[in-house]
Amino acid sequence: MTDQEIVSPLVIPNTTRVILLVLDGLGGSPLEPGGLTELETARTPNLDALARDGICGLHDPIGRGITPGSGPSHLALFGYSPLKHQIGRGVLEALGIGFELQANDMAARGNFCTVDEHGLITDRRAGRIPTEKGAELVQLLRTIKLPGVEVFVEPVKQYRFVLILRGEGLSGPLTETDPQKLGAPPLLVKALSAEAARAASLFNQWVAAARELLASQQPANMVTLRGLDRKPDLPGMDAIYGLRAAAIAAYPMYRGVSKLVGMEVLTTGDNIEEEMEVLRSHWTDYDFFFVHVKGTDSAGEDGDFDRKVSIIEHVDSTLVPDITQLGPDVLVVTGDHSTPALLRAHSWHPVPVLLHSKHCRSDAANAFSERECAAGALGRFPATEILPLALANALRLTKFGA
Amino acid sequence: MTDQEIVSPLVIPNTTRVILLVLDGLGGSPLEPGGLTELETARTPNLDALARDGICGLHDPIGRGITPGSGPSHLALFGYSPLKHQIGRGVLEALGIGFELQANDMAARGNFCTVDEHGLITDRRAGRIPTEKGAELVQLLRTIKLPGVEVFVEPVKQYRFVLILRGEGLSGPLTETDPQKLGAPPLLVKALSAEAARAASLFNQWVAAARELLASQQPANMVTLRGLDRKPDLPGMDAIYGLRAAAIAAYPMYRGVSKLVGMEVLTTGDNIEEEMEVLRSHWTDYDFFFVHVKGTDSAGEDGDFDRKVSIIEHVDSTLVPDITQLGPDVLVVTGDHSTPALLRAHSWHPVPVLLHSKHCRSDAANAFSERECAAGALGRFPATEILPLALANALRLTKFGA
Numbered sequence: 001m002t003d004q005e006i007v008s009p010l011v012i013p014n015t016t017r018v019i020l021l022v023l024d025g026l027g028g029s030p031l032e033p034g035g036l037t038e039l040e041t042a043r044t045p046n047l048d049a050l051a052r053d054g055i056c057g058l059h060d061p062i063g064r065g066i067t068p069g070s071g072p073s074h075l076a077l078f079g080y081s082p083l084k085h086q087i088g089r090g091v092l093e094a095l096g097i098g099f100e101l102q103a104n105d106m107a108a109r110g111n112f113c114t115v116d117e118h119g120l121i122t123d124r125r126a127g128r129i130p131t132e133k134g135a136e137l138v139q140l141l142r143t144i145k146l147p148g149v150e151v152f153v154e155p156v157k158q159y160r161f162v163l164i165l166r167g168e169g170l171s172g173p174l175t176e177t178d179p180q181k182l183g184a185p186p187l188l189v190k191a192l193s194a195e196a197a198r199a200a201s202l203f204n205q206w207v208a209a210a211r212e213l214l215a216s217q218q219p220a221n222m223v224t225l226r227g228l229d230r231k232p233d234l235p236g237m238d239a240i241y242g243l244r245a246a247a248i249a250a251y252p253m254y255r256g257v258s259k260l261v262g263m264e265v266l267t268t269g270d271n272i273e274e275e276m277e278v279l280r281s282h283w284t285d286y287d288f289f290f291v292h293v294k295g296t297d298s299a300g301e302d303g304d305f306d307r308k309v310s311i312i313e314h315v316d317s318t319l320v321p322d323i324t325q326l327g328p329d330v331l332v333v334t335g336d337h338s339t340p341a342l343l344r345a346h347s348w349h350p351v352p353v354l355l356h357s358k359h360c361r362s363d364a365a366n367a368f369s370e371r372e373c374a375a376g377a378l379g380r381f382p383a384t385e386i387l388p389l390a391l392a393n394a395l396r397l398t399k400f401g402a
Numbered sequence: 403m404t405d406q407e408i409v410s411p412l413v414i415p416n417t418t419r420v421i422l423l424v425l426d427g428l429g430g431s432p433l434e435p436g437g438l439t440e441l442e443t444a445r446t447p448n449l450d451a452l453a454r455d456g457i458c459g460l461h462d463p464i465g466r467g468i469t470p471g472s473g474p475s476h477l478a479l480f481g482y483s484p485l486k487h488q489i490g491r492g493v494l495e496a497l498g499i500g501f502e503l504q505a506n507d508m509a510a511r512g513n514f515c516t517v518d519e520h521g522l523i524t525d526r527r528a529g530r531i532p533t534e535k536g537a538e539l540v541q542l543l544r545t546i547k548l549p550g551v552e553v554f555v556e557p558v559k560q561y562r563f564v565l566i567l568r569g570e571g572l573s574g575p576l577t578e579t580d581p582q583k584l585g586a587p588p589l590l591v592k593a594l595s596a597e598a599a600r601a602a603s604l605f606n607q608w609v610a611a612a613r614e615l616l617a618s619q620q621p622a623n624m625v626t627l628r629g630l631d632r633k634p635d636l637p638g639m640d641a642i643y644g645l646r647a648a649a650i651a652a653y654p655m656y657r658g659v660s661k662l663v664g665m666e667v668l669t670t671g672d673n674i675e676e677e678m679e680v681l682r683s684h685w686t687d688y689d690f691f692f693v694h695v696k697g698t699d700s701a702g703e704d705g706d707f708d709r710k711v712s713i714i715e716h717v718d719s720t721l722v723p724d725i726t727q728l729g730p731d732v733l734v735v736t737g738d739h740s741t742p743a744l745l746r747a748h749s750w751h752p753v754p755v756l757l758h759s760k761h762c763r764s765d766a767a768n769a770f771s772e773r774e775c776a777a778g779a780l781g782r783f784p785a786t787e788i789l790p791l792a793l794a795n796a797l798r799l800t801k802f803g804a
Contacts, residue, residue: 033455034764062802063404064783065790066412069803082803083408092803342761346801348794349763350779370763374779 002388004079004240007397011242016329016394018243018288019279020386022077023315024070024254025297026335027351027370029342031305038300038308038341039352040369044316046324047333047354047368054331054356056365057378059386061337067348071095073336074257078290079241079387080234087260088172088229093162095256099154101231106170106199108228110153110161111178112137112220119185119222124178125159126220134158137220144209146202163225165202171195171230177207178224186224203228236262237288241391246282248275249292258290270294272315276322283326293319300339308341330357330393332386333368350380357393404790406481406642409799413644418731418796420645420690421681422788424479425717426472426656427699428737429753429772431744433707440702440710440743441754442771446718448726449735449756449770456733456758458767459780461788463739469750473497475738476659480692481643481789482636489662490574490631495564497658501556503633508572508601510630512555512563513580514539514622521587521624526580527561528622536560539622546611548604565627567604573597573632579609580626588626605630638664639690643793648684650677651694660692672696674717678724685728695721702741710743732759732795734788735770752782759795 028038060066061073062082071092072082090107101107112134114123129137135155142153149167156162173192179185186207191200203225214221237245239262247258250270258265264286268278272293279289293315299308323331334353337346352373354365363377374380378389391397430440462468463475464484473494474484492509503509514536516525531539537557544555551569558564575594581587588609593602605627616623639647641664649660652672660667666688670680674695681691695717701710725733736755739748754775756767765779776782780791793799 029761029763033758033760033762037763058779058781063408063790064787065404065792065794065799066408067794067799067801069801072803087803340761347761348791348799349761370779371765374765374781375777380779380781380783 002385003081006400007079007388007391008240010397010400011391012396012398013242014394014396016287016396018330018390018394019291019323019328019332020077020289020390021291021293021319021323021331021333023293023296023312023333023335025300025337025339025346027338027340027347027349028300028308029338029340029347029349031342037370038305039312040371042309042312042316044312044368046316046320048366050320050331050333050356051354051368051372052366053360053362054354055360055363055378056352056354056368056373056376058350058370058373058380059334059353059383060350060380061383065348067346068337069346070253070336071257073383074254075261076383077334077336077386078237078261079384080261081384085232085234087232089227090162091229091231092253093156093160094154094164095260096253097154097156097162098252098255099152099162099164101164102166103231103233104166104168104170105231106165106172106228107231108163108203108225110163111224111226112159112161113186113222113224114219115185115222120183121179121186122182123219124182124224128158129220131155131157133220134161137214137217140213141210144206144213146205149202151206159220163206165199170199172199172228174200174203174228176226176228178226186222189225189228232260234260238262241387242396243288244286245288245290246286247290247292248278249290250275251292251294254292263290272319276319279323280326296335297339300341301344303341303344305341330355330390332390334386351383353378353386355389355393359393404787405483408802409790409793410642412799412802413793414798414800415644416796416798418689418798420732420792420796421693421725421730421734422479422691422792423693423695423721423725423733423735425695425698425714425735425737427702427739427741427748429740429742429749429751430702430710431740431742431749431751433744439772440707441714442773444711444714444718446714446770448718448722450768452722452726452733452735452758453756453770453774454768455762455764456756457762457765457780458754458756458770458775458778460752460772460775460782461736461755461785462752462782463785467750469748470739471748472655472738473659475785476656477663478785479736479738479788480639480663481786482663483786487634487636489634491629492564492631493633494655495558495562496556496566498655499556499558499564500654500658501554501564501566503566504568505633505635506568506570506572508567508574508630508632510565510605510627512565513626513628514561514563515624515626516621517587517624522585523581523588523624524584525621526584526626530560531622533557533559535622536563539616539619542615543612546608546615548607551604553608561622565608567601572601574601574630576602576605576630578626578628578630580628588624591627591630634662636662640664643789644798645690646688647690647692648688649692649694650680651692652677653694653696656694665692674721678721681725682728698737699741702743703746705743705746707743732757732792734792736788753785755780755788757791757795761795
């Protein structure tokens with residue numbers, strides 16, 4: 001395994017530039033056994049040419065058979081072990097709505113739920129109240145004050161919200177309050193270490209106040225909290241890899257994860273053309289660009305095979321030639337995970353990856369597709385090794401062992 | 403690595419069914435360099451069709467270059483690390499003869515040996531006495547009683563037997579008594595931890611009594627004990643994977659290992675047709691079926707290339723279509739290790755594996771053989787990842803990291 005502990009001491013300065021182009025949920029599957037995937041179906045002459053001259057493979061974001069969430073899969077693409085650096089659901093939820101987490105913040109994912117007169121849960125999602133109702137109740141919860149900390153409550157969607165406590169001396173690990181079954185009362189938050197005692201007490205005070213405030217509401221008369229954790233303190237890509245790194249991503253989750261690893265998050269519109277314009281105008285300011293395309297994943301989640309195909313074709317015909325024209329020393333094109341339209345969800349399937357630089361060997365992959373990448377010389381490998389490989393091709397790593 | 407620690411928390415309920423069909427010792431080698439293996443020689447239209455629509459690869463039961471025993475290789479197929487969960491030889495020998503080990507049992511593999519008048523070993527296998535003689539001596543050894551524990555002595559073959567102590571407070575780790583060379587006396591059993599003291603003392607008492615009882619015998623006038631250990635306490639497949647798992651295997655060793663991981667071991671005759679009947683009649687009772695075919699390994703061990711070919715063809719023409727007709731959501735066909743007829747023994751060669759489900763991508767493997775599997779998109783991977791992959795394809799795992 002090419003871990004950061006091995007790579008980081010080998011970093012040397014260079015003026016080369018790397019682009020990591022991520023088509024979210026790129027990997028797919030055929031609609032019928034033996035058929036073609038979305039990427040295999042798409043007409044992609046420009047990506048095929050890069051695959052032919054470059055080197056290809058398939059990466060596993062987490063491990064064989066494991067379906068990744070977007071947070072861990074992007075961490076892996078940035079070279080951070082998603083197993084070693086597990087991020088709490090509260091933090092991911094906060095990143096997902098674009099909340100600006102600070103170093104000492106603790107975040108929890110909240111659910112409105114329904115309890116009966118004995119305080120036992122009868123519906124863990126409060127009848128999936130509409131988003132507007134959730135936002136209205138969040139306004140109510142914002143009136144709760146706690147001693148010595150700032151409190152933020154942010155609506156997410158339907159019955160979901162995020163609770164953030166900001167202040168000195170807050171720390172996990174903490175247990176969750178959702179008993180994960182009906183007929184049981186919400187649990188108390190428990191501190192799993194001595195340092196976590198203050199945070200546990202504050203979260204419990206908040207829940208007690210929320211219970212009172214919501215008592216007369218129906219069906220959302222109570223809350224549960226899950227995934228209570230601190231913002232992880234990850235070393236930045238500048239410290240680990242010596243890279244001035246920038247993210248060009250329109251969606252909050254990806255901007256948030258980029259920020260976690262110390263990237264500069266550039267302002268962009270949400271279409272491909274706008275992202276390209278941002279890349280072009282900052283081309284000389286950074287060493288590393290993460291460019292994120294969301295549409296492929298959304299189409300997959302919608303079960304829209306044809307739309308996913310056409311988004312891939314659009315990327316191929318517009319973004320890829322424009323990127324190539326900038327002349328990056330290393331261009332990596334891949335996905336963060338697979339989102340087959342057949343499954344309408346993220347999946348465990350490994351993800352096609354192509355790497356193009358002037359130091360690539362040629363291999364058997366003559367087009368950019370799951371099938372061709374399976375025959376590529378990069379083989380099947382963990383996503384965390386993509387970044388070290390890109391750095392090597394950018395001549396930004398020296399010898400191991402003098 | 404897709405470890406159980408990662409997979410287990412992701413398990414979600416589903417009603418899908420998985421079949422793991424194991425052709426023991428499936429992998430082979432050509433009789434002449436450049437020739438065909440047994441599987442490549444066999445005509446297998448049904449397996450080839452599954453390989454074409456499914457996805458293929460080669461698995462390493464333990465690691466590259468390592469020839470596995472049947473116990474560890476099956477543990478790996480069931481998703482248990484064979485390195486982390488090492489099973490004592492005594493326990494494996496007991497499982498191999500179908501002895502019903504209980505939770506607190508300790509088992510040792512015994513050898514009859516020959517010692518001279520000074521007690522020094524002159525033949526570590528007592529001239530390979532015939533099996534009948536071994537059984538007769540075992541009767542003699544059964545007269546030995548020990549304080550506070552039950553003692554079982556069971557013949558295995560020729561000079562080999564199993565010794566089992568049953569009682570409270572028995573524990574390893576213990577050293578072995580075989581000095582592994584001639585001209586040395588059998589060693590005393592030593593406790594390698596404080597808790598192991600009582601077991602060490604009991605085994606030594608037993609050996610001292612055996613020495614007296616056998617004194618007048620020739621050539622089997624003494625014994626050595628190896629691989630003294632407890633029955634391992636493995637978490638069951640229900641706890642780890644949420645699977646109601648059943649084993650359909652005729653031979654004691656495979657039934658024993660299945661029981662170790664909490665499978666229900668179904669009663670079956672020892673031919674393929676009987677196994678299929680058992681599978682069919684229990685089809686709705688379990689989520690996971692391990693179906694074991696022994697003949698391929700036996701033919702390999704006998705050095706009978708042609709018989710191995712014809713057993714593979716028999717499985718292809720009878721068992722495979724019947725299994726397919728049941729409509730499992732996931733079907734995995736593989737071996738536990740390779741047993742090339744050329745070697746007349748287990749070998750280190752990686753093992754062909756095919757996985758068929760409606761969520762498979764197609765790959766370059768268009769038939770089921772070592773050569774085609776080497777080109778398959780599953781690549782080359784550890785056997786312990788087969789089970790997580792099967793669960794993923796059965797839609798029995800949720801996302802890692804929201």
